[in-house]
Amino acid sequence: MEILGMKFAPLNVPLERRLQTLAAATWIFVSAFGNFLSYLITAYLLLYTDTTRYFLLLYFLWMYYDWDTCNCGGRSEKWTRLTRNNALWRYFCNYFPIKLVKTVDLNPNKSYLFICVPHGILSAGIMGSFGTDVLDCKKLFPGLDIRPITLDQHFKVPIFREYAYFLGSCGSSIRSIKYLLSTPPKSPYTGKATVLIVGGASESMESTPGTYRSLVKRRKGFVKLALTYGTPLVPVFSFGETDLYNQIYRPEGSTFRRVQNYIRGLIGVAPVVFSGRGFFQYSFGLIPKRLPVTVVVGSPIELPKIAEPTTEQVNEYHEKFVKGLVELFETQKHNYIKNAENATLEL
Numbered sequence: 001m002e003i004l005g006m007k008f009a010p011l012n013v014p015l016e017r018r019l020q021t022l023a024a025a026t027w028i029f030v031s032a033f034g035n036f037l038s039y040l041i042t043a044y045l046l047l048y049t050d051t052t053r054y055f056l057l058l059y060f061l062w063m064y065y066d067w068d069t070c071n072c073g074g075r076s077e078k079w080t081r082l083t084r085n086n087a088l089w090r091y092f093c094n095y096f097p098i099k100l101v102k103t104v105d106l107n108p109n110k111s112y113l114f115i116c117v118p119h120g121i122l123s124a125g126i127m128g129s130f131g132t133d134v135l136d137c138k139k140l141f142p143g144l145d146i147r148p149i150t151l152d153q154h155f156k157v158p159i160f161r162e163y164a165y166f167l168g169s170c171g172s173s174i175r176s177i178k179y180l181l182s183t184p185p186k187s188p189y190t191g192k193a194t195v196l197i198v199g200g201a202s203e204s205m206e207s208t209p210g211t212y213r214s215l216v217k218r219r220k221g222f223v224k225l226a227l228t229y230g231t232p233l234v235p236v237f238s239f240g241e242t243d244l245y246n247q248i249y250r251p252e253g254s255t256f257r258r259v260q261n262y263i264r265g266l267i268g269v270a271p272v273v274f275s276g277r278g279f280f281q282y283s284f285g286l287i288p289k290r291l292p293v294t295v296v297v298g299s300p301i302e303l304p305k306i307a308e309p310t311t312e313q314v315n316e317y318h319e320k321f322v323k324g325l326v327e328l329f330e331t332q333k334h335n336y337i338k339n340a341e342n343a344t345l346e347l
Helices: 015-048 052-066 087-095 124-130 152-156 160-166 174-182 200-204 221-229 255-267 311-336
Strands: 098-102 111-117 144-150 191-197 233-239 293-297
Touching (some): 015 052, 015 087, 015 160, 087 124, 111 221, 111 311, 124 144, 124 233, 124 293, 152 160, 174 191, 174 221, 200 255, 221 233, 221 311, 233 311, 293 311
Parallel strands (some): 098 293, 111 233, 144 191
Antiparallel strands (some): 233 293
């Protein structure tokens, strides 16, 4: 139904789809505003409650004790099993829906560095695929302890940090990634998969529907880390990710982009101006559009172990990875993109 150019949802939408929309809305609300809301709740409990404030002080002691966990492999599975596989995430993944596809089997006795592109606005596909167990990522890749990487600042915020931890995430610091690549997995796992969205906040500013832009050519630090520990690189492509939101897009060099980059430098988060849909209408809002997202995991690119790789070696294997990423996109795009012959990967 359309009124004054605005498309409204029909009244007879099944309850299942309503619950899926609610799950997607909850995710975007927590992801976008969780940090700020957690600070507000913490301030209120500390200043305006009589008894609860003392429990909050105990929680601060726990935070102090637990401060470095994000750099040391994250929470163990006994903490994350229930939170990664509950009804909320099932509704969330079914909303789009999100699908996880592997193209080859991975050796369960090795560790891998999954390099994911594109970032999109909030990386819904990578979140559903590797931040939850709903899509059976640990059955698709048996033996691997899968650890998504997220911003360090999330682990410094009271309350919200627990959300990041319960998804099995680890910090994005060099120290954290080095720990994951160098430390043997704990039982029952025999290998590891560290999931890194290499474009980060900057790449979210390149996300517009129908386009696939990645900043991977600018990012070479992940190759140096992988060479240091001899960790294979695995290209991962999230088809449909950039279609979930519209945003006000301006190219590099424009005044609008310079303002965005300045704010990102201050707060660490890209200040994108985006729009999806609402609860009861499809024209605008913060909820992502109900469009399919397919996360495809490509073939690993083997790297030698070089304690101190030179610039030439980093460039050599970075070029091999880019070639593997482009090959993955070109061979898979016809399965997941309409008018695939016109779709190109912009690096």
